[in-house]
Amino acid sequence: MTPVGCPMADLKSRIVSSGFRGELRLGEPMANRTTFKIGGPADVFAVPADEANLAVLAREAHEAGLPVLVVGDGSNLLVRDGGIRGVVVSLARFDGIEPLSPRGAFRVGAGVKYQKLAYRMAEEGFAGLEFAVRIPGTVGGALVMNAGTPEGELKDVLLAAAFIFPDGSRRILLKEDLGLGYRSSRLPAGGIATTIDVLLSKGDPDEIRGRMNWLASERRSKQPQGVPNAGSIYKNPPGDFAGRLIEAAGFKGRRAGGAEVSSVHANFIVNAGGARAADVLALMDAIERTAAERFGVRLEREIRVVGEDVSPESRVRSSE
Numbered sequence: 430m431t432p433v434g435c436p437m438a439d440l441k442s443r444i445v446s447s448g449f450r451g452e453l454r455l456g457e458p459m460a461n462r463t464t465f466k467i468g469g470p471a472d473v474f475a476v477p478a479d480e481a482n483l484a485v486l487a488r489e490a491h492e493a494g495l496p497v498l499v500v501g502d503g504s505n506l507l508v509r510d511g512g513i514r515g516v517v518v519s520l521a522r523f524d525g526i527e528p529l530s531p532r533g534a535f536r537v538g539a540g541v542k543y544q545k546l547a548y549r550m551a552e553e554g555f556a557g558l559e560f561a562v563r564i565p566g567t568v569g570g571a572l573v574m575n576a577g578t579p580e581g582e583l584k585d586v587l588l589a590a591a592f593i594f595p596d597g598s599r600r601i602l603l604k605e606d607l608g609l610g611y612r613s614s615r616l617p618a619g620g621i622a623t624t625i626d627v628l629l630s631k632g633d634p635d636e637i638r639g640r641m642n643w644l645a646s647e648r649r650s651k652q653p654q655g656v657p658n659a660g661s662i663y664k665n666p667p668g669d670f671a672g673r674l675i676e677a678a679g680f681k682g683r684r685a686g687g688a689e690v691s692s693v694h695a696n697f698i699v700n701a702g703g704a705r706a707a708d709v710l711a712l713m714d715a716i717e718r719t720a721a722e723r724f725g726v727r728l729e730r731e732i733r734v735v736g737e738d739v740s741p742e743s744r745v746r747s748s749e
């Protein structure tokens with residue numbers, strides 16, 4: 430129960446009275462919102478109906494001095510066990526795919542699933558997104574991560590993206606302004622991506638589908654299946670593979686609490702049952718220390734770790 434007079438309940442009523450349309454929840458468990466199935470509660474969890482309502486929400490949170498974090502499908506996120514203070518926004522309702530020209534330009538909502546977009550484009554005979562097969566997540570997350578594989582990345586097909594800023598304003602930025610690199614971007618501070626524009630090329634639907642099926646089966650055989658995870662934990666260091674280094678350091682199958690380094694691919698940590706973020710972080714600390722000591726390599730995290738640890742007081746409370 431959220432006590433009356435709690436700043437989050439106050440923010441909720443302030444947002445509601447501003448005429449906001451969409452869903453608002455207090456204390457939403459982030460374990461329900463991440464592919465790792467890990468993470469404490471978000472103070473406020475909001476699903477705005479559209480861009481205008483996202484702008485209202487962003488402005489209200491900004492005026493109340495509260496941070497805003499966007500969550501796509503949470504497929505690249507580790508949320509700490511104490512959860513997230515402030516406002517977590519889902520753009521699940523930003524789900525449109527709209528043609529901009531018959532030559533293969535489309536405007537895509539940030540909440541559209543990356544894989545769904547790839548399959549839809551294949552059906553319509555547009556090539557260029559085949560690599561996205563079996564990459565979970567939304568188009569918004571794909572923009573932030575420049576998601577891809579050695580076969581391609583979002584940057585290859587992106588033209589521009591639209592953003593809502595903390596003051597509620599909207600701006601469109603071109604690809605060149607977004608600093609997209611290997612699993613990284615430099616988006617404007619506080620910007621929430623609402624749509625992206627992509628340009629694809631005409632192709633034969635059967636051939637596009639064929640390439641996607643082949644890529645899908647390749648990936649299936651090399652990654653853990655049926656256990657919650659967040660994909661690759663680390664980026665590959667130049668000229669090497671993070672998975673190779675982690676395996677060579679003897680971590681395959683290593684456990685901490687409910688978290689386990691996958692025995693299929695050592696750059697994946699899986700939630701083998703009831704894992705907490707603290708378990709995953711314990712494995713990550715050990716991997717990072719060992720890689721530095723044994724190989725002189727500083728592994729760079731691909732997953733984003735967000736939120737707060739469980740405070741010592743609430744740990745005491747929960748064990749009472």
Ligand SMILES: Cc1cc2nc3c(=O)[nH]c(=O)nc-3n(C[C@H](O)[C@H](O)[C@H](O)COP(=O)(O)OP(=O)(O)OC[C@H]3O[C@@H](n4cnc5c(N)ncnc54)[C@H](O)[C@@H]3O)c2cc1C
Binds near residue numbers: 520539568
């Ligand atoms: C089994 C598995 C396989 C994977 N394979 C690959 C792969 O081959 N290649 C690859 O690149 N990735 C891979 N990933 C990682 C992940 O799927 C991608 O990084 C994906 O693009 C993340 O999208 P998301 O919607 O889940 O983003 P989230 O994890 O929800 O968020 C990622 C980051 O983006 C921010 N964000 C999300 N949406 C927005 C928005 N609209 N505006 C502003 N910020 C936003 C979040 O705040 C966060 O910082 C894999 C993951 C899994 C679980």
